[in-house]
Amino acid sequence: MKNILVTGGAGFIGSNFIKYILDREKDFRIVNLDKLTYAGNLRNLQSVEDNPNYKFYKGDICNKELVDYIISKEKIDTIVNFAAESHVDRSILSSNVFINTNVIGTNVLLEAAKNFKLERYLQISTDEVYGSLGANGKFSETTPLSPNSPYSASKASADLLTHAYFHTYNVPTIITRCSNNYGPYQFPEKLIPLMIINALNEKSLPVYGDGMNVRDWIYVEDHCEAIHLILTEGRSGEVYNIGASNEMPNIKIVKLILSYLRKDESLITFVKDRPGHDRRYAIDLSKIKTELGWKPKHSFEGAIHKTIDWYIENKSWWEEITSGDYQSYYRKWYIER
Numbered sequence: 001m002k003n004i005l006v007t008g009g010a011g012f013i014g015s016n017f018i019k020y021i022l023d024r025e026k027d028f029r030i031v032n033l034d035k036l037t038y039a040g041n042l043r044n045l046q047s048v049e050d051n052p053n054y055k056f057y058k059g060d061i062c063n064k065e066l067v068d069y070i071i072s073k074e075k076i077d078t079i080v081n082f083a084a085e086s087h088v089d090r091s092i093l094s095s096n097v098f099i100n101t102n103v104i105g106t107n108v109l110l111e112a113a114k115n116f117k118l119e120r121y122l123q124i125s126t127d128e129v130y131g132s133l134g135a136n137g138k139f140s141e142t143t144p145l146s147p148n149s150p151y152s153a154s155k156a157s158a159d160l161l162t163h164a165y166f167h168t169y170n171v172p173t174i175i176t177r178c179s180n181n182y183g184p185y186q187f188p189e190k191l192i193p194l195m196i197i198n199a200l201n202e203k204s205l206p207v208y209g210d211g212m213n214v215r216d217w218i219y220v221e222d223h224c225e226a227i228h229l230i231l232t233e234g235r236s237g238e239v240y241n242i243g244a245s246n247e248m249p250n251i252k253i254v255k256l257i258l259s260y261l262r263k264d265e266s267l268i269t270f271v272k273d274r275p276g277h278d279r280r281y282a283i284d285l286s287k288i289k290t291e292l293g294w295k296p297k298h299s300f301e302g303a304i305h306k307t308i309d310w311y312i313e314n315k316s317w318w319e320e321i322t323s324g325d326y327q328s329y330y331r332k333w334y335i336e337r
C-alpha cells in the first residue's frame with residue numbers, strides 16, 4: 001500500500017487527480033491536505049468521501065507541525081503537491097499569498113520530504129514559468145525560466161527549490177509543467193468556466209485585449225493520467241512537460257462555447273488587457289512521449305462539449321460558489337480595467 005499525501009486536493013486538478021487514482025489504484029491510499037480557500041471545495045470529492053483509501057485533513061502546507069504530524073501519523077511515503085494560489089489576475093492585485101503558499105509552503109513540504117526520507121516528491125507546476133513565446137517554437141524542459149507575473153514567478157521559485165533539494169539533499173523530486181487545463185469542477189474565475197457560466201446567464205463575456213492570446217489546452221483527465229504515469233515511472237530529478245498540442249486563441253474558445261450553447265456573439269465584450277499578459281504558450285511533448293509513451297486521449301472538440309455539458313448539468317455546484325466575493329471581485333477587476 002502506497003500512502004500518498006496530496007496537497008491542494010480539494011481544488012480543480014487535485015480533486016480530479018484523487019478520483020482518477022482511487023478509481024484505478026487499489027493499493028494507493030490518498031491523504032488529502034487542503035486549506036479550503038475560495039477555490040477549494042469538498043463537494044468536488046463527495047464521490048470518494050467514504051472510500052477507505054481516502055482521508056482528509058483541513059490545513060495549510062505552510063504549517064510545518066501539521067505537515068510533519070500527517071506524514072508521521074499516516075506513514076506517508078510520497079507527496080504530490082497541487083497546493084497553490086494559481087490565478088494570475090489575483091496575483092497582480094496582491095502577490096503576498098502567492099509567495100506564502102507557492103514558495104514557503106513548497107519549502108515546508110520539501111523539508112518534510114528530506115527529513116522523513118520520502119520515496120518521491122512530485123511538484124505540480126505550470127508552463128507559465130517559461131514566459132511568453134513568439135509566433136513560432138515550443139517550450140521544452142530545457143527552456144530557460146522567464147516568468148512574467150507574480151503567480152508564475154512564485155511557481156518558478158518553487159520549481160527552483162524543488163530542483164535544489166534533489167541536487168543538494170538527494171530528495172527524489174520530479175517537476176511537471178502542464179499547459180492550460182479545462183474540465184469539471186474548475187473554479188469559475190478561469191476562462192472556460194467563466195465564459196460558460198456567463199453565457200448560460202446571458203451575461204457579458206469579457207475577453208482581454210484582442211482575444212488572440214494563444215494557449216495549449218488539455219482536458220484535466222489527460223493531465224491526471226500523465227501525472228499518474230510520471231509518479232509511478234518517471235525519473236527522479238527530471239522535469240516533464242505535459243500538454244495536448246492543441247493551440248487555440250482565447251477568442252476562438254469563447255466563440256466555440258457560444259456556438260455550442262446557441263448564444264449570440266454580441267455577448268462578447270473586449271476589455272483592457274491585463275498587465276504582462278503572455279501572448280502565446282505551446283508545449284513540446286517529445287520527452288514524455290519518448291520516455292513514458294504518453295499522449296493525450298481526448299480531442300478538444302469532444303472534451304469541450306463534455307465540459308460545457310457538465311456545467312449545464314451541475315448548476316447547483318457553480319451557483320453556490322459564484323455568489324458574494326467571486327462576483328464582487330470580478331466586477332471590481334473588469335470595471336477598474
